[in-house]
Amino acid sequence: MADDALFEFLHMEMVAHVYKQQASRAETEQERTTSVSILEGMGFRVGQGLIERITKDTPGFKDDLDIMKFICKDFWINLFRKQIDNLRTNHQGTYVLQDNRFSLLTQFSNGKQYMEEAPKYLAFSCGLVRGALCNLGLDSVVTAEVSTMPSCKFQVVIQKA
Amino acid sequence: MADDALFEFLHMEMVAHVYKQQASRAETEQERTTSVSILEGMGFRVGQGLIERITKDTPGFKDDLDIMKFICKDFWINLFRKQIDNLRTNHQGTYVLQDNRFSLLTQFSNGKQYMEEAPKYLAFSCGLVRGALCNLGLDSVVTAEVSTMPSCKFQVVIQKA
Numbered sequence: 001m002a003d004d005a006l007f008e009f010l011h012m013e014m015v016a017h018v019y020k021q022q023a024s025r026a027e028t029e030q031e032r033t034t035s036v037s038i039l040e041g042m043g044f045r046v047g048q049g050l051i052e053r054i055t056k057d058t059p060g061f062k063d064d065l066d067i068m069k070f071i072c073k074d075f076w077i078n079l080f081r082k083q084i085d086n087l088r089t090n091h092q093g094t095y096v097l098q099d100n101r102f103s104l105l106t107q108f109s110n111g112k113q114y115m116e117e118a119p120k121y122l123a124f125s126c127g128l129v130r131g132a133l134c135n136l137g138l139d140s141v142v143t144a145e146v147s148t149m150p151s152c153k154f155q156v157v158i159q160k161a
Numbered sequence: 162m163a164d165d166a167l168f169e170f171l172h173m174e175m176v177a178h179v180y181k182q183q184a185s186r187a188e189t190e191q192e193r194t195t196s197v198s199i200l201e202g203m204g205f206r207v208g209q210g211l212i213e214r215i216t217k218d219t220p221g222f223k224d225d226l227d228i229m230k231f232i233c234k235d236f237w238i239n240l241f242r243k244q245i246d247n248l249r250t251n252h253q254g255t256y257v258l259q260d261n262r263f264s265l266l267t268q269f270s271n272g273k274q275y276m277e278e279a280p281k282y283l284a285f286s287c288g289l290v291r292g293a294l295c296n297l298g299l300d301s302v303v304t305a306e307v308s309t310m311p312s313c314k315f316q317v318v319i320q321k322a
Contacts (some may be wrong), residue, residue: 005214006167006240010285014175017203019181042178046170051165079167124171130298 043127051132093158105150201236204288212293266311
Protein backbone atom coordinates (compact mmCIF):
# COMPACT_ATOMS: atom_id res chain seq x y z
CA MET A 1 0.00 0.00 0.00
CA ALA A 2 2.42 2.62 1.16
CA ASP A 3 4.87 1.09 -1.33
CA ASP A 4 2.70 2.47 -4.09
CA ALA A 5 2.73 5.75 -2.27
CA LEU A 6 6.47 6.02 -2.83
CA PHE A 7 5.95 5.88 -6.58
CA GLU A 8 2.87 8.11 -6.47
CA PHE A 9 4.54 10.80 -4.39
CA LEU A 10 7.65 10.74 -6.55
CA HIS A 11 5.47 11.03 -9.64
CA MET A 12 3.75 14.09 -8.16
CA GLU A 13 7.09 15.70 -7.38
CA MET A 14 8.37 14.99 -10.84
CA VAL A 15 5.35 16.55 -12.51
CA ALA A 16 5.65 19.60 -10.27
CA HIS A 17 9.36 19.90 -10.96
CA VAL A 18 9.08 19.62 -14.73
CA TYR A 19 6.28 22.20 -14.84
CA LYS A 20 8.05 24.61 -12.53
CA GLN A 21 11.26 24.36 -14.47
CA GLN A 22 9.52 24.95 -17.79
CA ALA A 23 7.46 27.79 -16.36
CA SER A 24 10.62 29.66 -15.54
CA ARG A 25 11.50 29.52 -19.21
CA ALA A 26 8.72 29.89 -21.68
CA GLU A 27 5.20 31.04 -22.39
CA THR A 28 2.11 29.13 -21.34
CA GLU A 29 1.01 27.17 -24.35
CA GLN A 30 4.41 26.15 -25.62
CA GLU A 31 5.54 25.44 -22.09
CA ARG A 32 2.71 23.00 -21.59
CA THR A 33 3.61 21.10 -24.74
CA THR A 34 7.21 20.79 -23.69
CA SER A 35 6.42 19.63 -20.16
CA VAL A 36 3.99 17.06 -21.45
CA SER A 37 6.54 15.76 -23.90
CA ILE A 38 9.30 15.60 -21.28
CA LEU A 39 7.04 13.56 -19.01
CA GLU A 40 5.85 11.43 -21.90
CA GLY A 41 9.45 10.71 -22.83
CA MET A 42 10.29 9.62 -19.30
CA GLY A 43 7.29 7.33 -19.31
CA PHE A 44 8.33 5.93 -22.67
CA ARG A 45 11.74 4.84 -21.42
CA VAL A 46 10.33 3.47 -18.17
CA GLY A 47 7.69 1.55 -20.16
CA GLN A 48 10.39 0.03 -22.35
CA GLY A 49 12.36 -1.12 -19.32
CA LEU A 50 9.35 -2.53 -17.52
CA ILE A 51 7.86 -4.48 -20.41
CA GLU A 52 11.16 -6.20 -20.93
CA ARG A 53 11.06 -7.54 -17.38
CA ILE A 54 7.39 -8.38 -17.44
CA THR A 55 7.47 -10.31 -20.72
CA LYS A 56 10.66 -12.19 -19.88
CA ASP A 57 8.83 -15.50 -19.50
CA THR A 58 5.89 -14.76 -21.78
CA PRO A 59 5.54 -16.70 -25.03
CA GLY A 60 4.96 -14.70 -28.23
CA PHE A 61 1.76 -12.85 -28.99
CA LYS A 62 -0.50 -13.91 -31.80
CA ASP A 63 -1.71 -10.48 -32.92
CA ASP A 64 -2.13 -6.84 -31.94
CA LEU A 65 -5.27 -7.54 -29.94
CA ASP A 66 -3.41 -10.18 -27.98
CA ILE A 67 -0.74 -7.58 -27.15
CA MET A 68 -3.35 -5.04 -26.09
CA LYS A 69 -4.97 -7.59 -23.80
CA PHE A 70 -1.60 -8.21 -22.20
CA ILE A 71 -1.16 -4.46 -21.63
CA CYS A 72 -4.63 -4.22 -20.09
CA LYS A 73 -4.10 -7.14 -17.78
CA ASP A 74 -0.56 -8.19 -16.86
CA PHE A 75 1.16 -4.88 -17.54
CA TRP A 76 -1.49 -2.81 -15.77
CA ILE A 77 -1.69 -5.11 -12.73
CA ASN A 78 2.04 -4.99 -12.45
CA LEU A 79 2.10 -1.20 -12.41
CA PHE A 80 -1.16 -0.18 -10.84
CA ARG A 81 -2.36 -3.35 -9.06
CA LYS A 82 -5.57 -3.51 -11.04
CA GLN A 83 -6.61 -4.30 -14.60
CA ILE A 84 -7.99 -1.92 -17.17
CA ASP A 85 -11.75 -2.08 -16.68
CA ASN A 86 -12.78 -1.94 -20.30
CA LEU A 87 -11.05 -2.44 -23.65
CA ARG A 88 -12.69 -1.46 -26.90
CA THR A 89 -11.41 -1.51 -30.44
CA ASN A 90 -12.65 -0.62 -33.91
CA HIS A 91 -10.57 -3.54 -35.26
CA GLN A 92 -8.68 -1.05 -37.39
CA GLY A 93 -5.86 -0.27 -35.07
CA THR A 94 -7.60 2.00 -32.56
CA TYR A 95 -8.02 0.85 -28.97
CA VAL A 96 -9.66 2.57 -26.03
CA LEU A 97 -8.55 1.46 -22.57
CA GLN A 98 -10.74 2.62 -19.76
CA ASP A 99 -9.60 2.66 -16.14
CA ASN A 100 -12.46 3.57 -13.82
CA ARG A 101 -10.17 4.34 -10.94
CA PHE A 102 -6.78 5.33 -12.24
CA SER A 103 -4.27 5.26 -9.41
CA LEU A 104 -2.48 8.50 -10.32
CA LEU A 105 -5.76 10.40 -10.19
CA THR A 106 -7.22 9.01 -6.99
CA GLN A 107 -5.60 11.74 -4.91
CA PHE A 108 -7.69 14.39 -6.62
CA SER A 109 -11.14 15.33 -5.45
CA ASN A 110 -13.96 14.26 -7.71
CA GLY A 111 -15.19 17.70 -8.62
CA LYS A 112 -14.54 19.58 -11.79
CA GLN A 113 -12.02 21.99 -10.37
CA TYR A 114 -8.95 19.88 -11.05
CA MET A 115 -10.01 18.71 -14.46
CA GLU A 116 -7.66 21.09 -16.21
CA GLU A 117 -4.77 19.71 -14.21
CA ALA A 118 -5.44 16.11 -15.15
CA PRO A 119 -3.45 15.95 -18.41
CA LYS A 120 -0.26 16.74 -16.50
CA TYR A 121 -0.73 13.59 -14.50
CA LEU A 122 -1.47 11.38 -17.48
CA ALA A 123 1.46 12.24 -19.74
CA PHE A 124 3.89 9.91 -17.98
CA SER A 125 1.40 7.04 -18.20
CA CYS A 126 0.73 7.62 -21.89
CA GLY A 127 4.47 7.28 -22.34
CA LEU A 128 4.49 4.06 -20.32
CA VAL A 129 2.00 2.48 -22.71
CA ARG A 130 3.72 3.77 -25.83
CA GLY A 131 7.12 2.53 -24.59
CA ALA A 132 5.76 -0.90 -23.76
CA LEU A 133 4.05 -1.24 -27.14
CA CYS A 134 7.16 -0.03 -28.93
CA ASN A 135 9.25 -2.79 -27.36
CA LEU A 136 6.62 -5.29 -28.46
CA GLY A 137 7.01 -4.08 -32.03
CA LEU A 138 4.06 -1.70 -32.28
CA ASP A 139 4.47 1.99 -33.09
CA SER A 140 1.60 3.93 -31.59
CA VAL A 141 0.21 7.29 -30.61
CA VAL A 142 -1.22 7.29 -27.10
CA THR A 143 -3.42 10.02 -25.67
CA ALA A 144 -5.55 10.19 -22.56
CA GLU A 145 -8.67 11.97 -21.46
CA VAL A 146 -10.60 12.36 -18.24
CA SER A 147 -14.32 12.87 -18.13
CA THR A 148 -14.99 12.18 -14.44
CA MET A 149 -12.23 11.82 -11.87
CA PRO A 150 -10.65 9.40 -11.13
CA SER A 151 -11.74 7.56 -14.25
CA CYS A 152 -9.78 7.95 -17.47
CA LYS A 153 -9.49 6.64 -20.99
CA PHE A 154 -6.32 5.97 -22.92
CA GLN A 155 -6.66 5.98 -26.66
CA VAL A 156 -4.06 3.96 -28.54
CA VAL A 157 -3.74 4.33 -32.29
CA ILE A 158 -1.40 1.80 -33.86
CA GLN A 159 0.69 3.28 -36.66
CA LYS A 160 0.97 0.91 -39.57
CA ALA A 161 4.47 0.70 -41.05
CA MET B 162 8.95 -7.22 -7.66
CA ALA B 163 8.32 -5.42 -10.90
CA ASP B 164 6.24 -2.98 -8.83
CA ASP B 165 9.44 -1.78 -7.28
CA ALA B 166 10.85 -1.53 -10.74
CA LEU B 167 8.32 1.17 -11.58
CA PHE B 168 9.66 3.34 -8.78
CA GLU B 169 13.27 2.45 -9.51
CA PHE B 170 13.02 3.22 -13.22
CA LEU B 171 11.20 6.47 -12.56
CA HIS B 172 13.88 7.42 -10.05
CA MET B 173 16.58 6.77 -12.67
CA GLU B 174 14.76 8.92 -15.20
CA MET B 175 14.31 11.69 -12.72
CA VAL B 176 17.99 11.76 -11.80
CA ALA B 177 18.94 11.77 -15.47
CA HIS B 178 16.47 14.54 -16.22
CA VAL B 179 17.56 16.81 -13.38
CA TYR B 180 21.22 16.39 -14.29
CA LYS B 181 20.66 16.94 -17.98
CA GLN B 182 18.60 20.02 -17.37
CA GLN B 183 21.18 21.50 -15.02
CA ALA B 184 24.02 20.59 -17.35
CA SER B 185 22.47 22.73 -20.04
CA ARG B 186 22.72 25.66 -17.67
CA ALA B 187 25.73 25.89 -15.46
CA GLU B 188 29.26 24.84 -14.78
CA THR B 189 30.27 21.46 -13.41
CA GLU B 190 30.77 21.96 -9.70
CA GLN B 191 27.92 24.34 -9.08
CA GLU B 192 25.69 22.29 -11.32
CA ARG B 193 26.28 19.20 -9.25
CA THR B 194 25.36 21.00 -6.06
CA THR B 195 22.13 22.28 -7.54
CA SER B 196 21.09 18.92 -8.96
CA VAL B 197 21.79 17.22 -5.66
CA SER B 198 19.75 19.79 -3.81
CA ILE B 199 16.83 19.57 -6.26
CA LEU B 200 16.73 15.80 -5.80
CA GLU B 201 17.19 16.10 -2.06
CA GLY B 202 14.27 18.54 -1.91
CA MET B 203 12.02 16.15 -3.82
CA GLY B 204 12.97 13.36 -1.44
CA PHE B 205 12.29 15.63 1.51
CA ARG B 206 8.70 16.31 0.46
CA VAL B 207 8.09 12.67 -0.43
CA GLY B 208 9.53 11.61 2.94
CA GLN B 209 7.19 14.00 4.73
CA GLY B 210 4.18 12.58 2.91
CA LEU B 211 5.16 8.99 3.46
CA ILE B 212 5.95 9.19 7.15
CA GLU B 213 2.56 10.72 7.78
CA ARG B 214 0.88 7.67 6.29
CA ILE B 215 3.20 5.17 7.90
CA THR B 216 2.92 6.57 11.43
CA LYS B 217 -0.83 7.06 11.26
CA ASP B 218 -1.48 4.26 13.75
CA THR B 219 1.81 4.41 15.61
CA PRO B 220 1.82 5.55 19.23
CA GLY B 221 4.33 8.28 20.23
CA PHE B 222 8.07 7.73 20.36
CA LYS B 223 9.93 7.84 23.63
CA ASP B 224 13.18 9.39 22.40
CA ASP B 225 15.36 10.11 19.36
CA LEU B 226 16.80 6.61 19.34
CA ASP B 227 13.29 5.19 19.28
CA ILE B 228 12.53 7.34 16.23
CA MET B 229 15.72 6.23 14.49
CA LYS B 230 14.84 2.58 15.10
CA PHE B 231 11.46 3.20 13.51
CA ILE B 232 13.16 4.74 10.46
CA CYS B 233 15.53 1.77 10.18
CA LYS B 234 12.78 -0.78 10.45
CA ASP B 235 9.20 0.22 9.56
CA PHE B 236 10.03 3.15 7.31
CA TRP B 237 12.76 1.31 5.41
CA ILE B 238 10.75 -1.89 4.96
CA ASN B 239 7.88 0.17 3.67
CA LEU B 240 10.04 1.86 1.05
CA PHE B 241 12.68 -0.66 0.18
CA ARG B 242 11.27 -3.97 1.43
CA LYS B 243 14.17 -4.59 3.78
CA GLN B 244 15.47 -3.14 7.02
CA ILE B 245 18.62 -1.16 7.55
CA ASP B 246 21.28 -3.75 8.36
CA ASN B 247 23.14 -1.84 10.99
CA LEU B 248 22.46 1.22 13.16
CA ARG B 249 25.18 2.89 15.16
CA THR B 250 25.14 6.02 17.27
CA ASN B 251 27.56 8.04 19.37
CA HIS B 252 24.64 8.88 21.72
CA GLN B 253 25.24 12.55 20.95
CA GLY B 254 22.90 12.96 18.06
CA THR B 255 24.86 11.24 15.29
CA TYR B 256 23.52 8.06 13.73
CA VAL B 257 24.97 5.88 11.02
CA LEU B 258 22.52 3.68 9.10
CA GLN B 259 24.11 1.01 6.99
CA ASP B 260 22.26 -0.75 4.19
CA ASN B 261 24.33 -3.59 2.76
CA ARG B 262 22.24 -3.87 -0.37
CA PHE B 263 20.59 -0.56 -1.07
CA SER B 264 17.87 -1.03 -3.63
CA LEU B 265 18.64 2.08 -5.70
CA LEU B 266 22.22 0.92 -6.18
CA THR B 267 21.64 -2.73 -7.03
CA GLN B 268 21.42 -1.99 -10.74
CA PHE B 269 25.04 -0.86 -10.80
CA SER B 270 27.91 -3.26 -11.30
CA ASN B 271 30.05 -3.87 -8.26
CA GLY B 272 33.26 -2.43 -9.63
CA LYS B 273 34.73 0.94 -8.91
CA GLN B 274 33.81 2.54 -12.20
CA TYR B 275 30.43 3.85 -11.14
CA MET B 276 31.50 5.02 -7.72
CA GLU B 277 31.58 8.63 -8.81
CA GLU B 278 28.01 8.38 -10.02
CA ALA B 279 26.68 7.01 -6.75
CA PRO B 280 25.97 10.32 -4.96
CA LYS B 281 23.46 11.24 -7.68
CA TYR B 282 21.43 8.21 -6.77
CA LEU B 283 21.52 8.81 -3.04
CA ALA B 284 20.40 12.45 -2.88
CA PHE B 285 16.71 11.63 -3.17
CA SER B 286 16.99 9.04 -0.39
CA CYS B 287 18.87 11.41 1.92
CA GLY B 288 15.94 13.75 1.44
CA LEU B 289 13.48 10.96 2.24
CA VAL B 290 15.12 10.41 5.62
CA ARG B 291 15.42 14.12 6.39
CA GLY B 292 11.76 14.71 5.47
CA ALA B 293 10.56 11.82 7.60
CA LEU B 294 12.59 12.97 10.60
CA CYS B 295 11.41 16.54 10.15
CA ASN B 296 7.78 15.47 10.38
CA LEU B 297 8.63 13.56 13.55
CA GLY B 298 10.03 16.75 15.05
CA LEU B 299 13.73 16.26 14.41
CA ASP B 300 15.80 18.68 12.35
CA SER B 301 18.71 16.85 10.80
CA VAL B 302 21.46 16.85 8.23
CA VAL B 303 21.59 13.64 6.23
CA THR B 304 24.47 12.59 4.01
CA ALA B 305 25.34 9.31 2.34
CA GLU B 306 28.47 7.53 1.24
CA VAL B 307 29.26 4.39 -0.68
CA SER B 308 32.38 2.35 -0.08
CA THR B 309 31.46 -0.82 -1.95
CA MET B 310 28.44 -1.10 -4.22
CA PRO B 311 25.62 -1.75 -3.52
CA SER B 312 26.22 -1.10 0.16
CA CYS B 313 25.85 2.40 1.55
CA LYS B 314 25.84 4.38 4.76
CA PHE B 315 23.55 7.24 5.67
CA GLN B 316 24.85 9.58 8.30
CA VAL B 317 22.20 11.47 10.25
CA VAL B 318 23.21 14.36 12.46
CA ILE B 319 20.38 15.67 14.61
CA GLN B 320 20.41 19.45 14.94
CA LYS B 321 19.63 20.56 18.45
CA ALA B 322 17.26 23.51 18.65
